[in-house]
Amino acid sequence: MDNQQLQVVLEMRGITKRFPGVLANDKVDLTLNAGEVLALLGENGAGKSTLMNVLIGLYRQDEGEIYLGGKRVEIHSPSDAADLGIGMVHQNFKLVRTMTVAENIILGLKDLPFIPKIQEVTKRIKALSDQYHLKVDPSAYIWQLSVGEQQRVEILKLIYRGASILILDEPTAVLTPQEAQELEHVLEILTSEGKSAIFITHKMEEVMAFSDRVLVLQQGKLIASRNTDETSPQELARLMVGREVLFRLDKEPCQPGDTVLELKDICAMDNRGLPALNDLSLEIKSGEILGIAGVAGNGQNHLAEVVTGLKKPSKGQVILNGKDVTQNSPLQMIQSGVSYIPADRIGMGAVGNMAVSENLSMKGYRKEPITRNGILQPKQITKFAKNLIELFRIATPTPATRIKFLSGGNIQKAILAREIDSCSGLMVAVYPSRGLDVGATESVRKMLLDQRQRGLAVLLISEDLDELLSISDRIAVLFDGRIMGVVPSEHVDSETLGLMMGGVPISALPDEAVS
Amino acid sequence: MRVVFEKRQSISRQAMVLVPVLSFFAALLLGAILLLSSGANPITTYVAMLRGAFGSTYSFSETLVKAIPLMLTGLGVAVAFKMRFWNIGAEGQFVWGGIAGTFVALFLSQYIPDPLLLPAVILGGTIAGAIWAGIPAVLKAYIGVDETLTSLMLNYVAILYAQYLFYGPWRDPEGYGFPGTALFPEAAWLPRLLNRAHLGLVFAFIAALVLWFIFNRTRWGFELKIIGENKTAAEYLGIKIARNIVLALLLSGALSGLAGASEVAGLSRRLQTGFSMGYGYTAIIVAWMAQLKSIPVLFVAVLMAALLVGGDQVQLTMGLPSSVGLVLQGLILFPMLAGSLFTEYRLRIIRQKNEPSISPDQEIESELQS
Incomplete structure (x- = not known):
């Protein structure tokens, strides 16, 4: 890009957006030049998506202004944004699967005639797809297309509508490496014609490969702006996650015992048949917390599901207490003492329409005293629930209240109570404190430390580096379904972790970083 | 002023009982309109249906x-x-x-x-x-x-x-x-x-x-x-x-x-x-x-x-089609489905403009309106 002729096309000034209890954007400034690719880098919850949703009119900012080509604009809806030449490719594509590419592209156009001339549309799409190297058959149905092709349709849709500013939300998250390379090429053509792009990401290598400039957001604030060729992955990693660790809980020294869980060369596929875990090997001993660090979507859920029997690996072995349990069902894993605190509390961890007491006994109901000869014992259920409610300080009006009427923190405490109570070997906890307030977070972490003291093995999957550094004994970093390295948590800094989270294997790091 | 549906804090037991009962009466009212339009007196029709269904030991057994x-x-x-x-x-x-x-x-x-x-x-x-x-x-x-x-x-x-x-x-x-x-x-x-x-x-x-x-x-x-x-x-x-x-x-x-x-x-x-x-x-x-x-x-x-038997009875005694009973059966379902919303939600009327917002979406809505 030619730095001499910078022409500002978009300026966002002092954008502030509040949600109840959260400051999602705090006086964020953003400028975008013609022909530029701008990366928005930050952890989950840093405010990247909020900022872009303001720009395309899904949210309305509380404070701040937006200028387009020097003129102040009000954007009330995505269709306003489209009129101004701003379009977004969402992470989950907004395409109608049973319609063709051409139909999807013209769907929702305002000046569409009653009977659209599909042939003309097709011709124009063909011309555009040649021009921008976005190869796709206009008459194909969406359900016939790969994810990469669907993304091309989304981009074509924006170009067809005359967008000059394209927003891409984690565009490579769903792509194969080859498709990602093609996307890079498409961006080059687009920018060479003076169009600009903003892309949301938390992958360092993507920033380095795609962008001209990068803005780093942290907890809603813009904390740095760098020209890509003047920065390094190290610096960006530090900027993204490099705040000081706030507190370390007092914990006893780790006294690891026998190996509880061993994963050997595990491979697993996701729902689309793409590899989600690649030759992953891990080991956890009793009395130890192994933290799994990594940006969401790098195989965390698959890892948890393989360990709990919900997903069968396509290759490799799961060994629990010395026994091969690779083919075990979820029930067999539960019965071997594996507990699981899932990431999706409401969707998986709890049954909203059932009572708190029933939810608490959903692991223990197979055994006495909760059932006797297949018959439930309501008195025992209530007694059992009251005990856990007191022990874990779950705030609920009565044990019979439907659990969906509790706060998120209390639902999480209930799930934790149930899982801890039923656990007798391995505890798998995925994002256990996500979305909880400080008090609840601390009690969740304390409970996990207590389990380690009890001699359980804990697999803690978290995005929160503070959490990982403060309670785990060792940290393994997961990237793209692979382990980038395992490090003892006392001797690691967040910059090193940040680099590994961005895809740099431990072997490529300088020695002093992990000594 | 806006009217919004708000999630209740707990399931309303009153609503669980009231909704089916009120739905039944709503169906009777809707049915009355149909009966009137075909020239029948709804009250005498309903009385005849009630008698037909419960008026005697025989009708009750039927x-x-x-x-x-x-x-x-x-x-x-x-x-x-x-x-x-x-x-x-x-x-x-x-x-x-x-x-x-x-x-x-x-x-x-x-x-x-x-x-x-x-x-x-x-x-x-x-x-x-x-x-x-x-x-x-x-x-x-x-x-x-x-x-x-x-x-x-x-x-x-x-x-x-x-x-x-x-x-x-x-x-x-x-x-x-x-x-x-x-x-x-x-x-x-x-x-x-x-x-x-x-x-x-x-x-x-x-x-x-x-x-x-x-x-x-x-x-x-x-x-x-x-x-x-x-x-x-x-x-x-x-x-x-x-x-x-x-x-x-x-x-x-x-x-x-x-x-x-x-x-x-x-x-x-x-x-x-x-x-x-x-x-x-x-x-x-x-x-x-x-x-x-x-x-x-x-x-x-x-x-x-009772609606079925009562319907048969009005056919015999009043010359109305027996499908009156079937019509009422069908009519009950609509208010039932609509009403079941109230077991978990309630209506709230908002008068002031600057109510504290409940969700981000509502916040946008109110801002767009102001």
């Missing part, structure tokens, strides 16, 4: 006669719906109960000792109903075939097959051409309690109690409830989903099959034309109105039966 199959099929449908399995095949399962019961009564009677014949008839019908419901259940649970289509279409197979049987191979040779089988041997008759109201009533009461017990007091019922409420959670908790769906649907079909067998053995004592009256479809309304709860199904079934 209401019970129609309530029995509605109770059993209603319970069957409720079991399936609790699992979020949209079994609309109760009619077919009911008809199979009749076919199998008839087969046992007519063609196996010489092999079965008399005291065991009636139990065998009932059991045969129950098993046949279960199998008929098992087909869509297996298709759904193991290969994901949509159950609404399969269960509905299997109704036609069952109904037409029954017709084929009593018009064709099973037709009573001494029946003067009447479409129906021969009369069952007396050992296969289900005893009657009051006029034509038969022992099926007792079956229905027992079934309701057993279902209540299964869903509230057994480990299996607990698992079924979890599957119905949240399949992802059920899988996570190690519950075998496919197997349990099939088992629950066997139970669902068994209840409708029991209804069919009781109907042939208790009422007509033969399989004949007019056997399939659509009880299995009305059962869907019964189950919804009873909010899928077993004991209320019994009462709702009586109410629905």
Whole structure:
């Protein structure tokens, strides 16, 4: 890009957006030049998506202004944004699967005639797809297309509508490496014609490969702006996650015992048949917390599901207490003492329409005293629930209240109570404190430390580096379904972790970083 | 000023009782408009219907006669719906109960000792109903075939097959051409309690109690409830989903099959034309109105039966079409569905402009309006 002729096309000034209890954007400034690719880098919850949703009119900012080509604009809806030449490719594509590419592209156009001339549309799409190297058959149905092709349709849709500013939300998250390379090429053509792009990401290598400039957001604030060729992955990693660790809980020294869980060369596929875990090997001993660090979507859920029997690996072995349990069902894993605190509390961890007491006994109901000869014992259920409610300080009006009427923190405490109570070997906890307030977070972490003291093995999957550094004994970093390295948590800094989270294997790091 | 729906802090028990009751009265009001438009006096019509359904011991027993199959099929449908399995095949399962019961009564009677014949008839019908419901259940649970289509279409197979049987191979040779089988041997008759109201009533009461017990007091019922409420959670908790769906649907079909067998053995004592009256479809309304709860199904079934019997009565006494009762049955469902919203939500009227916002979306809304 030619730095001499910078022409500002978009300026966002002092954008502030509040949600109840959260400051999602705090006086964020953003400028975008013609022909530029701008990366928005930050952890989950840093405010990247909020900022872009303001720009395309899904949210309305509380404070701040937006200028387009020097003129102040009000954007009330995505269709306003489209009129101004701003379009977004969402992470989950907004395409109608049973319609063709051409139909999807013209769907929702305002000046569409009653009977659209599909042939003309097709011709124009063909011309555009040649021009921008976005190869796709206009008459194909969406359900016939790969994810990469669907993304091309989304981009074509924006170009067809005359967008000059394209927003891409984690565009490579769903792509194969080859498709990602093609996307890079498409961006080059687009920018060479003076169009600009903003892309949301938390992958360092993507920033380095795609962008001209990068803005780093942290907890809603813009904390740095760098020209890509003047920065390094190290610096960006530090900027993204490099705040000081706030507190370390007092914990006893780790006294690891026998190996509880061993994963050997595990491979697993996701729902689309793409590899989600690649030759992953891990080991956890009793009395130890192994933290799994990594940006969401790098195989965390698959890892948890393989360990709990919900997903069968396509290759490799799961060994629990010395026994091969690779083919075990979820029930067999539960019965071997594996507990699981899932990431999706409401969707998986709890049954909203059932009572708190029933939810608490959903692991223990197979055994006495909760059932006797297949018959439930309501008195025992209530007694059992009251005990856990007191022990874990779950705030609920009565044990019979439907659990969906509790706060998120209390639902999480209930799930934790149930899982801890039923656990007798391995505890798998995925994002256990996500979305909880400080008090609840601390009690969740304390409970996990207590389990380690009890001699359980804990697999803690978290995005929160503070959490990982403060309670785990060792940290393994997961990237793209692979382990980038395992490090003892006392001797690691967040910059090193940040680099590994961005895809740099431990072997490529300088020695002093992990000594 | 804006009116918003707001989630309640807890389930409203008042609403759970009031909604079905008010829906019934709303249906009466809507029905009144229809009656007026066809020149009938709604009040005298309703009074005549009430008399027709409950006015005498005989009319009450006739209401019970129609309530029995509605109770059993209603319970069957409720079991399936609790699992979020949209079994609309109760009619077919009911008809199979009749076919199998008839087969046992007519063609196996010489092999079965008399005291065991009636139990065998009932059991045969129950098993046949279960199998008929098992087909869509297996298709759904193991290969994901949509159950609404399969269960509905299997109704036609069952109904037409029954017709084929009593018009064709099973037709009573001494029946003067009447479409129906021969009369069952007396050992296969289900005893009657009051006029034509038969022992099926007792079956229905027992079934309701057993279902209540299964869903509230057994480990299996607990698992079924979890599957119905949240399949992802059920899988996570190690519950075998496919197997349990099939088992629950066997139970669902068994209840409708029991209804069919009781109907042939208790009422007509033969399989004949007019056997399939659509009880299995009305059962869907019964189950919804009873909010899928077993004991209320019994009462709702009586109410629905009263509408049918009352409808027949106004045809006789006032010359109105008997479908008045069917129209009212249908009309009840609309206010019911609309009203069920109020058990979990309530209306709130917002007057000031600067209310504290509840969700980000609402915040945007209010800002856009200001």
